Amino acid sequence: MNRRYRKTIIAGNWKMNKTLSETRAFAEEIKAVIGKPKWCEVVLCVPFVNIPAAVRMFKECRIAIGAENCHYESAGAYTGEVTAEMLKEVGVKYVIIGHSERRQYYNETDSTVNKKVHAAIEAGLYPIVCVGESLEQRELGVTMELITYQVKAALSGVSADKMRHVVIAYEPIWAIGTGKTATAEQAAEVCEAIRAVIRKLYGARVARAVTIQYGGSMNAKNAAELLAQPDIDGGLIGGASLKVPDFMQIIESANQE
Numbered sequence: 001m002n003r004r005y006r007k008t009i010i011a012g013n014w015k016m017n018k019t020l021s022e023t024r025a026f027a028e029e030i031k032a033v034i035g036k037p038k039w040c041e042v043v044l045c046v047p048f049v050n051i052p053a054a055v056r057m058f059k060e061c062r063i064a065i066g067a068e069n070c071h072y073e074s075a076g077a078y079t080g081e082v083t084a085e086m087l088k089e090v091g092v093k094y095v096i097i098g099h100s101e102r103r104q105y106y107n108e109t110d111s112t113v114n115k116k117v118h119a120a121i122e123a124g125l126y127p128i129v130c131v132g133e134s135l136e137q138r139e140l141g142v143t144m145e146l147i148t149y150q151v152k153a154a155l156s157g158v159s160a161d162k163m164r165h166v167v168i169a170y171e172p173i174w175a176i177g178t179g180k181t182a183t184a185e186q187a188a189e190v191c192e193a194i195r196a197v198i199r200k201l202y203g204a205r206v207a208r209a210v211t212i213q214y215g216g217s218m219n220a221k222n223a224a225e226l227l228a229q230p231d232i233d234g235g236l237i238g239g240a241s242l243k244v245p246d247f248m249q250i251i252e253s254a255n256q257e
């Protein structure tokens, strides 16, 4: 983390988990313990149907609400899809774009990721853009090339002043939901490389200000070490964001003075 230059963001990604009543129970439980996170912003990305209720439930404890996806068009015949503007209007602040599960199961490509990033910014949302290599790509030694490509493709056509709205999440696919975390060194190396790509594209000031999260089996035990890396400005957390005590410990790791 480097709080002098950029925001630390701890974001839960609930994926396809928690009904409305389970969401309410989580909100009640966390309200009792969270206090005022001083040094980081806390976000929960929840399934579409629970968003309006979640916005209300989590307002009091200052947890911002995110969506897990959006469409890139502003309206039209796209059965089952949701626009960025619809999300904005119900109080969403962040939207995860290009999560590896979307890339893997729903044909998300670098090109649709790019279009969605533009749509999100246009609607006034903050996209959390996910990039990350597979185990095969890591073993082939092409991680840096791949990440560079993914970052450049996702940000194609995004102007420097719009970069204030963009968050990048480095999520090695082999670490997602597997319990296998990247070591702090591995995560730090790639997050540093991502910042270098942004520096090349937009210059030092923009690069210094962009929040880069790590995601992939971040948990109560490993969060402090990961967040201590200068280029890791938060986490995108799946499994460990579903239980209040685990999620709280991660928030507290980011909240150390």
Ligand code: PGA
Pocket (backbone or CB within 6 Å): 013, 171, 175, 176, 177, 178, 179, 215, 216, 217, 218, 236, 237, 238, 239, 240
């Ligand atoms: P995980 O998921 O923390 O369960 O590995 C992270 C993510 O997919 O964002």
